[in-house]
Amino acid sequence: MRTRFVLPAAVLLAGVLVVRSSGTAADDKKPEPALSPVQLAERTLHRRAVEAVIWGMPAVNYDLMLQEMLSKTPGKVGQVIYWGRPLDAKNQTLTPNPDALYFMAFYNTKDGPVVLDLPPGDADGSFNGNIVTVWQMPLEDAGLLGIDKGKGGKFLVLPPGYKEKPPEGYVPLHSDTLGGYMLFRANFKSHSDADVQKSIAYGKQMKVYPLSAAANPPATVFSDVKDVDFDSTIKYDASFFRNLDRIVQTEPWLERDKAMIQKLASLGIEKGKPFQPDAATEKILDAAVKEAGAWLEAKYDAGFPSFWEGGKWSFPGYPKLIEEVSQKSYTNPNEYPIDERGVVYTMAFIGIKRVGAGQFYLINIRDKNGNAYDGSKTYKLTVPPNAPVEQYWSLTAYDRQTHALIKGAPRASRSSQIAELQKNADGSIDLYIGPKAPAGKDGNWIPTDPARKFELMFRLYAPTKALFDKSWKLPDVELVE
Template sequence: MRLVVMLFAVLFALPAVAADKASQAAFDREIERNAVQAAVWGIPVVNYDLMRQEMLAKTPGKVGQVIYWGRPLDWRNQTLTPNPDALYFMVFFTTKDGPVVLDLPPAEEAASFNGNIVTAWQLPLEDAGLLGYDKGKGGKFLVLPPNYQETVPEGYIPLRSEVYGGYMLFRSNLASHGDADVQASIAYGKKLKVYSLDQADHPPETVFTDVKDVLFDSTIRWDGSFFENLNRVVQEEPWIARDRAMIDPLKSLGIEKGKPFAPNRHTGTLLTKAIKEAQTLLEAKYDAGLPPFFSETSRWTYPAYPDLIKAAQANFDDPDDCPIEHRGVAYSYAYVGIKRLGAGQFYSISTRDKEGHPFDGGKTYRLTVPANVPVQQYWSITAYDRKTHALIKNVSLASRSSQIPELAKKPDGSIDLYFGPKAPRGQEANWIPTDAKRKFELMFRAYGPTKDFFDKKWILPDVDRINN
């Protein structure tokens, strides 16, 4: 009799056990789905926080101070698709204690800059410099905290931010890569000042730290630490109205304002699985290609999706459009935001050769840059690691530009550039090295593009592979 009772107990318990397992599987799937969504949504602030944490962990630099790279960028700068043909100055700021002044110098006869000021979400607040809001006059750009109600003093350019944190990327332009021009560019960049508005009457000295020899790696970490970066910013910043739908999904991951983020082992495993899925998704979308720029069949594309460019320039305020997925893709391969894309600078990306094959670092390729590039400042071509979207590690240089006087020109004024593991004989000055073991991608930069550029009166041809 006792055996029969026990058998009945087991049989009646089985459906409950099965139901518990099914419920747990459903909850697990929910966490994974929410984590993938959170990664795609949150990658701009994770991208921002990775750079900020790299500064805090590896350099003496602090929030409110300026770090800079005291030579043209090399592979030690492992940020996403940076420009090796300008000197980078970078300042992270927070307005939690009040407005912050970014006091930027006017252009000089032989010195100028291109700058972008963005929020922690990397939404553009304003562009500055020769082709920015100030048109080279410089000015006191005043970043205001959320919902700032006080009167803005005269003489300032107010920038209203939805969040406290943000940063400015200040590119001090180079006449050439020669030592004298580099030093002149550094001296000019050090004329910028950063201070709080309440210090405006007697601004303290701005602190500058040269980080040129630091391995500064802010490439996206596709592991569980992604959510630690995301949690840090969620704790620091106010919720933006359009993002309130993310509050509950983040709670399911253990990310909640005012509470510690401490996922247990099981949840941690789910988050790791989800971030890998997010990586696969974003890489697949990027690999599918951005819209072509120079023609319908061009392998040179827009730098981001046109709907994302439009939304960012409008501060994501269009009630009928919110391209979060396209934003997620963009901040997996690049950083910073541009308010006036096409006025100060325009970028174009190529990941494939003329025949549609991905660039192989073990092959040799040629790009012919036609004469008379329609730019007011300069143009450049940079090669990046296709997987990390950073400069290719352990190569001697990453780019060639119109600032390089030794570039060999053909009789018609055009320039042949070469990409590959070895320079073709006699083409060392026109060669950009690649890693034979890795794929690569290219970015063309036009600083100060003119109307002819956008009217497609000048066309950048596709890249040809010239050996097997």
Template sequence: MKPLIAGGLALMMATVLAYAQTPSSDDLNRRLIERRAVEAVIWGIPAVNTDLMRQEMLTRTPGKVGQVIYWGRPLDWHNQTLTPNPDALYFMTFFDTRNGPIVLDLPPNDTNGSFNGNIVTVWQMPLEDAGLLGVDKGAGGKFLILPPGYNGPKPDGYIALQSDTFGGYMLLRSNLKSHGDADVQAAIAYGKRMKVYSLAQAASPPATVFSDVKDTDFDSTIRYDAAFFEHLNRIIQDEPWIDRDRVMIDSLKSIGIEKGRPFAPSEAMKTVLASAAKEAGAWLAAKYDAGLPPFFSETSRWTFPAPPDVVKAYSDGFADPNAYPTDSRALAYSYAYIGIKRLGAGQFYAISIRDKAGDAFDGSKTYRLNVPANVPVAQYWSVTAYDRATHALIKNVARASRSSQIPDLKKNPDGSVDIYIGPAAPTGQETNWLPTDPARKFELMARFYAPKKEFFDKVWKLPDVERIAITTGGSTK
């Protein structure tokens, strides 16, 4: 009997200890809210990304929904969107179909200019690519954005796009022949040929309003704090539920976000939400640091621009019933924006966050990238440096990129180009220099516009970036 008694006492003590260690209902509720808030950030980041840009437009520029803002010079650090392209002129319009279909009337490619454009929903789900290598093949056209549940007429002569959200935006990149003043002005004039109006106004469209925001501090970087949920709540209030996302209804309700009700978190709730946002941001940063799949070879430090599963989902509209890559989608929209339906047709991007030796890029060091001759693109290639922490253009530097559009870019005897990346230009290499901030880490993105078959066949490969010692002002560093 003694062993049985001892065993019973041990079981009783274990049970008592287990109950003593059980969290209180308040603690359990706090943990649940924090976990659900983390998941809400991961799920909601594409739409919050959109809302951050829209709010910057509404609060910092003269622009309004249904109008067009544009940057009247190649982008510099005043534009703090996520990994933008400084080698095209950006035109951006936000639309709202709540009162009926919206027309995006886009110009054809001709001797005066061309563009690459992408039209997306609030969730940055691509509706269509437009422009030189879009669905219109450079012919331009009238893209008709239809609101959710639309069953009205679809007039002839339009490219009808069915949206599952009322809002969305288009990014039109007016292509530059060079960064010279005359070519910049020509690209602006070409971009201003686009028109935005409602279908109801199609018989006599009003003039589209354009606002140049080149000198505006436009900051839509992701802030992982309690304010993230203010943006997310705005999306929930303004937009319909998409069927695949209805599982989030109760989860969001538990953190205070519910359609038709005000979002008014207590100070204690704000503390929990801020902690959750910070944790989600740290998780995404770690996932990004782990690296995306390599592109040019199995060991290349140049990677795909986004996880392959989210690229596939965006190309087919989440058609696979057994896949919904929200984690990969969150990762992509933590460092970039816009959705591309046919990645690789009009443009392809490659990211590098480490040098050839596998070390993270350090803004106080100097590096060299050798771009081999005969880059297989029909338009241009470029290399841009971004702040590693914010994924935006590096602040307070003279230029953001180097591109094949730069006429005075120095070439080597074999036709290749050496790009020098660091805090100071090597002696005699100022035109090929891409500046960094010595106090911050950085990352690189290589862009290839209108890539050819040889690019994807890996006949041509971009080498890894190498750290070097340089000579400046007579001294070697």
């Protein structure tokens, strides 16, 4: 039994008197003037706006892509846009893969379930696909290593609260948002025109239509947007809140996010009401989104956990976030990693349900010596032989500030699909990243902008056991003196 010690009241009083009488000159300073009601309101608005940016990042990321499609391309919701050549810097989405053909279909279940009818993989083609909500929560992965195991199928996206029994023959996906999209990456064997055209033809086998038209589906409309300046990089200005308002107006509130309703209302974002900030509020919002961006950048710059102990390659995510997204769908009552989620969606898009099955990503923002990458310098990465993939690997350089493909660069990546890659005697491959190709190494070179910093991503499609048991290791990138 624990004994309690109680000090006599006289002792306590004496202690108080001692504390009060032992003040310093600093204690005698005049107290800070009280904040006025206007100042308090401004500070509260600023703080809430910062938190709104971090919380709303994945949905705004989604809306930026949707608005680019609607404003700059012929594409519409319920149709498919695609990039009819390997991606170049006209595609300014976040960290895209220039070694696959991208097809993107936005859908909306406001008028009922939507069918995504996807082709099987065969000798003429295969794909890796991900279907996500407005908040980029994965509903399902599709393709060779998705739930269909390459057989294709009819994926049926059901609207929030859908009660009817889904018809037979479909893969039902219960969404908690009305909108969402599918990213369909059609794989190709090489960058040759013939292989690219074959990949396009394969991707065009997909169909998108409402379930109500399943008996006689209308032809799916495809729009090639390869020549469109498609920029969905995050905008760190007050326009961020217009994207966020659009989400609030068009999507139901999720139970887990109801604590944000009043906070957003204090910013002027309220369901059923126009968002019309005055000049003073716009100024506060602009400052807040810049502060949020700086905070997210600092957290990103601190790095993700290393994949190989002591190395500079990291999986672009946090263990807590990966667990919640891929396994628990944020149902854990004691976890909601919105800070980590905010960081990830400043530099990437899409959500993956089966992390590491169809594709695995490794990101690198520092060289072997721990220094940030400088686009005016040349670096070397040696890819060891027997890379642990069943499909292919690739290395891509991105603009460090925007996390998009480097503008002005003649290409963005090198991959194992490239026939002209020079190999070393042991089967390893030296890749060079810098403003100019080393003599005789053009085929192994990824160009950079000498005026800007960059970052790297290494992709492994259909990764094998040697990656996960770490018997194969990607070394750190070295500065070429």
